[in-house]
Amino acid sequence: MSTVTHVPERPALGPVLRIAAAVLPVAATAIVGSVSTQGEIPGWYAGLNKPAFNPPNWIFPVAWTILYTMIAYAAWRLLGAMPRTGPSRQGWWLAILAFAVQLALNAAWSPVFFTAHAVGPALVVVVALLVMVLWTIRLSWRFDRPAAWLLVPYAAWVAFATLLNAAILRLN
Structure with a gap:
């Protein structure tokens, strides 16, 4: 009589690689946004006509710091939720791809708006970003609901x- 011993599978990514895969792209996105924005706030941006609901400038870095932390944590959770086998693995890869696309759109918005002063094209980018964040939430829901919930404040801020x-486009 033979005994079968179950050997647990190793996680797809080791702990250091999983943290790096979650944090580094988000940090790079934050750096691109910061570098693209900082020099434009006192000059070009200050000269724009803005709506009455425009928050004070100090709100933006505070909000984005919190949101980027939540985005990185959501990525870390989602990376840990990879199905080992089966058809749901393709769905997980699609969620990861959507996550990457929304992060790329996030990184693109600040250079388009602030560096290029292209308010109209920036609106196209931010609308695409909102669609992708919402789609990422929907796709992530199946694999890790807390990861999906972590992206909800991000979606609200992007909206x-x-x-x-x-x-701003209308007023300028």
Whole structure:
């Protein structure tokens, strides 16, 4: 009589690689946003007509610091939720791809809006970003609900940013 011993599978990514895969792209996105924005706030951005609901400038780095932390944690959770086998693995890869695309759109918005001063094209980017964040939430829900919930405040902020971008375009 033979005994079968179950050997647990190793995680797809080791702990250091999983943290790096979650944090480094988000940190790079934050750096691109910061570098693209900082020099433009006192000059070009200050000279724009803005709607009455435009928050004070200090709100943006505070909000983004919190949001980027939540985004990185969501990525870390989602990376740990990879199914080992089966058809759901393809769905997980699609969620990861959507996550990457929304992060790339996030990184693109600040250079388009602040560096290029292209308010109209920036509106196109932020609308695409909002769609991708919402799609990422939907796709992630199946694999890790806390990861999906962590992205909800991000979606709300991007929706607000979309409204703000549209108002600035209209006023200028």
